[in-house]
Amino acid sequence: MPVRVTLCVCLGVPFGQLLPLARAAEWELPDLVRETGCGGKCGLCRPYLRRMLETGETVFHEILEEVRAEPPPPRKGRKGAG
Numbered sequence: 001m002p003v004r005v006t007l008c009v010c011l012g013v014p015f016g017q018l019l020p021l022a023r024a025a026e027w028e029l030p031d032l033v034r035e036t037g038c039g040g041k042c043g044l045c046r047p048y049l050r051r052m053l054e055t056g057e058t059v060f061h062e063i064l065e066e067v068r069a070e071p072p073p074p075r076k077g078r079k080g081a082g
Contacts, residue, residue, distance in 0.1 A: 005048055005060040010041035015048065015058040022053055029053060 007014040013036065022032050029050050033039040039046040047064035051057055 003061055003063060005045075005064075006058065008036075008038035008041075008045040008049075010045075011036070011038055013038050015045075015052050018049070019052055019056065019058055027053070 006016070008018075018032065018036060018038060021027070021036070025031070025035070027035065029039070029046070032049055032053070033046075039049050043066065047066050048060055051060070051064065
């Protein structure tokens with residue numbers, strides 16, 4: 001089945017409406033989330049918003065997943081504590 005992702009589902013805001021706002025204000029992703037709320041609820045649109053800001057695309061025909069940074073290595077406990 002073809003995929004067509006065009007909006008933030010939680011708020012119902014089309015990416016085509018967000019792109020001109022983001023470009024005019026020179027927003028990065030955290031700015032867009034803060035100012036519009038899109039990407040701040042369930043987060044499923046965040047990878048689409050990220051790509052929209054990078055490429056100008058507002059219609060996506062593939063499933064994008066959020067790329068998460070690798071967790072930092074565990075910190076070693078302090079010796080002699082306690």
